[in-house]
Amino acid sequence: xxxxxxxxxxxxxxxxxxxxxxxxxxxxxxxxxxxxxxxxxxxxxxxxxxxxxxxxxxxxxxxxxxxxxxxxxxxxxxxxxxxxxxxxxxxxxxxxxxxxxxxxxxxxxxxxxxxxxxxxxxxxxxxxxxxxxxxxxxxxxxxxxxxxxxxxxxxxxxxxxxxxxxxxxxxxxxxxxxxxxxxxxxxxxxxxxxxxxxxxxxxxxxxxxxxxxxxx
Ligand code: HEC
Numbered sequence: 207x208x209x210x211x212x213x214x215x216x217x218x219x220x221x222x223x224x225x226x227x228x229x230x231x232x233x234x235x236x237x238x239x240x241x242x243x244x245x246x247x248x249x250x251x252x253x254x255x256x257x258x259x260x261x262x263x264x265x266x267x268x269x270x271x272x273x274x275x276x277x278x279x280x281x282x283x284x285x286x287x288x289x290x291x292x293x294x295x296x297x298x299x300x301x302x303x304x305x306x307x308x309x310x311x312x313x314x315x316x317x318x319x320x321x322x323x324x325x326x327x328x329x330x331x332x333x334x335x336x337x338x339x340x341x342x343x344x345x346x347x348x349x350x351x352x353x354x355x356x357x358x359x360x361x362x363x364x365x366x367x368x369x370x371x372x373x374x375x376x377x378x379x380x381x382x383x384x385x386x387x388x389x390x391x392x393x394x395x396x397x398x399x400x401x402x403x404x405x406x407x408x409x410x411x412x413x414x415x416x417x418x419x420x421x422x
Contacts, residue, residue, distance in 0.1 A: 251372035252361065255415045259376050262311070262327060262413060270307045277304070312338065325418065329378065331411025333402050335394045339411065346414060349375040353412045363419070371416040378411045380404050 274294040278284065295303040305313060308329060315328050330341045332350055341350040345364035352360045353375050361374040380386045386404045389395050395402070404410055 251417050251419055252374075255361070255372065255374040255417055258325065258327065258415050258417075259374070259413060262314075262415075263376075265314070266307050266311050269310055273304065274307060308336075312336070323418075325416055327413065327415045329411055330375070330414050331378075333389075333395065333399045333404075334411070335389070335392055345373055346375070349373070349414070350412060353377050354409050357409050364416075366416070369418050370420070372419045373414060373416045375412040375414045377409045378413055380406050380408050380410050382406075385410060 276289050277293050293301075293303045294306050295301055296306055296309070297303075298305045298309070311329055315326070319326060328339065330339050330346055330350060332341065332354060334340050341347045343364060343366065345362060349360040349362070357377050357379065359374055359376045361372070364371050364373050383406060386406055386408075389410065390403050
């Protein structure tokens with residue numbers, strides 16, 4: 207009899223111990239910041255930049271498809287004044303229109319910079335219209351050259367202000383005729399790069415993502 211009670215007691219204590227451990231783990235994981243969670247699960251930086259890139263691209267495409275395009279055409283029908291009387295235009299602040307997808311992307315990256323120092327992202331190009339898209343660091347220059355040649359993502363480590371970053375540059379290609387037409391006829395483009403005319407499918411620039419990592 208005594209033996210049986212002792213056995214039940216031991217089992218109960220064992221169950222309580224497991225329950226305490228589970229609760230502790232849940233609190234430990236739930237309370238950590240995103241960096242700690244990433245480190246704990248061990249997602250490699252190559253994966254993290256891929257995730258970020260997927261979200262950035264998805265948002266830009268969704269904005270183009272579901273906002274910019276709907277200003278011109280609604281449910282297959284062209285409307286002279288669009289769905290609302292506005293258009294996506296570079297001078298949107300002056301004309302009362304909405305930003306171009308590339309401008310929306312830059313505005314997003316500026317907001318992100320106000321909210322986090324964890325990572326940064328930007329559009330860059332050898333043939334930039336906006337000066338903030340000029341490849342600046344040595345890494346960006348080399349990466350941009352490579353991506354122009356290969357049309358494949360380029361990754362590596364770079365150091366900026368004493369901090370090591372895992373950086374990835376993803377090609378941004380002329381997926382639509384509109385990309386080519388607008389850039390090739392843009393006054394800044396014509397003035398700066400009179401000999402450069404983009405073609406459909408060509409690399410026009412790239413999305414750079416910089417992820418701070420601990421020095422190894
Ligand atoms: C209606 C004109 C227009 C269209 C269409 C357009 N762009 Fe742009 N693009 C611009 C302007 C203007 C900028 C500079 C935006 C800024 O001030 O941030 C820009 C910026 C960029 C940049 C960053 C380098 C730079 O020139 O400053 C890349 C890369 C780019 N566009 C690629 C594309 C791709 C790819 C497409 C098609 C999917 C596209 N653009 C469609 C006008 C356009």
